Amino acid sequence: xxxxxxxxxxxxxxxxxxxxxxxxxxxxxxGADMAERNATQEAREQDTGGEHVRVVDRxxxxxxxxxxxxxxxxxxxxxxxLKPKYVEELEARTRAAEQKALDVQARFEQVRAQLQRExxxxxxxxxxxxxxxxxxxxxxxxxSLLPVLDNLQRAVASAEQGGTLEALLDGLHGTISGFEQAxxxxxxxxxxxxxxxxxxxxxxxxxTIEVAPERDHTVTAEYSRxxxxxxxxxxxxxVQVGRARSNVQAHSEE
Numbered sequence: 498x499x500x501x502x503x504x505x506x507x508x509x510x511x512x513x514x515x516x517x518x519x520x521x522x523x524x525x526x527x528g529a530d531m532a533e534r535n536a537t538q539e540a541r542e543q544d545t546g547g548e549h550v551r552v553v554d555r556x557x558x559x560x561x562x563x564x565x566x567x568x569x570x571x572x573x574x575x576x577x578x579l580k581p582k583y584v585e586e587l588e589a590r591t592r593a594a595e596q597k598a599l600d601v602q603a604r605f606e607q608v609r610a611q612l613q614r615e616x617x618x619x620x621x622x623x624x625x626x627x628x629x630x631x632x633x634x635x636x637x638x639x640x641s642l643l644p645v646l647d648n649l650q651r652a653v654a655s656a657e658q659g660g661t662l663e664a665l666l667d668g669l670h671g672t673i674s675g676f677e678q679a680x681x682x683x684x685x686x687x688x689x690x691x692x693x694x695x696x697x698x699x700x701x702x703x704x705t706i707e708v709a710p711e712r713d714h715t716v717t718a719e720y721s722r723x724x725x726x727x728x729x730x731x732x733x734x735x736v737q738v739g740r741a742r743s744n745v746q747a748h749s750e751e
Contacts, residue, residue: 641679648672680724688723690716690734699723701733708739715739 652668677687688699695702695714706717716736723734 638679638683641682642676645672645675645679648675683726685724685726685731688725688734690719690723690736692716695736695738699730699733700736700738702738703735705738705740707742710741710743712739713741 648668649672652665652672655668656665680687690700693716695716700716700723703720708715708717715738716734717739718737720735720737724731
């Protein structure tokens with residue numbers, strides 16, 4: 498009986514040793530396969546000159562009761578980037594270019610707003626300057642009329658105090674001269690009509706009078722003076738026009 502138990506214990510010990518040996522052999526085989534795979538990968542990288550991702554298996558290998566290898570994954574490894582390096586560089590350059598375009602657009606909007614603000618300020622300044630010039634011109638014209646009004650008031654006061662007709666006429670002539678001077682200072686020019694040829698662009702014919710043939714279509718009288726200002730007609734002169742005898746008869750027959 499004792500011998501049987503001893504033989505049975507020896508058999509169990511031999512079986513356990515066999516299992517341990519099998520497990521060690523299996524682990525050695527896995528390690529050899531991994532080393533061979535890494536060596537092949539390194540040789541391929543040296544031949545092609547490319548950049549490859551080296552895979553390191555960090556999983557622990559154990560054996561089950563039957564001696565078969567079982568792989569146990571201890572943790573999820575980070576997935577390496579599968580994009581080539583030049584693709585990543587292009588993406589980085591694209592992002593940088595997009596950011597630069599956004600910066601340029603923002604700067605453009607800033608400059609445009611500044612230019613618009615400066616343009617508005619310049620327009621307002623020019624409008625104010627134009628209004629000020631118009632106001633000054635108006636004030637100067639009114640100031641030039643004040644002496645005319647003074648002469649007119651003095652002439653009326655002289656007539657009321659029993660002045661002579663000659664004194665009244667002198668006052669009126671002075672008033673007319675002062676008024677014409679004020680118009681001249683403002684840029685208004687009188688149209689000289691009497692003795693000139695009739696011009697429909699400058700004259701308005703009120704009536705006609707029979708004249709010698711050499712004075713046909715000549716202005717013989719002026720009822721109201723016309724004026725120009727800066728090359729523009731303010732109003733035409735209202736005049737009388739001479740017509741030769743033959744032209745008068747032809748006009749009557751018609």
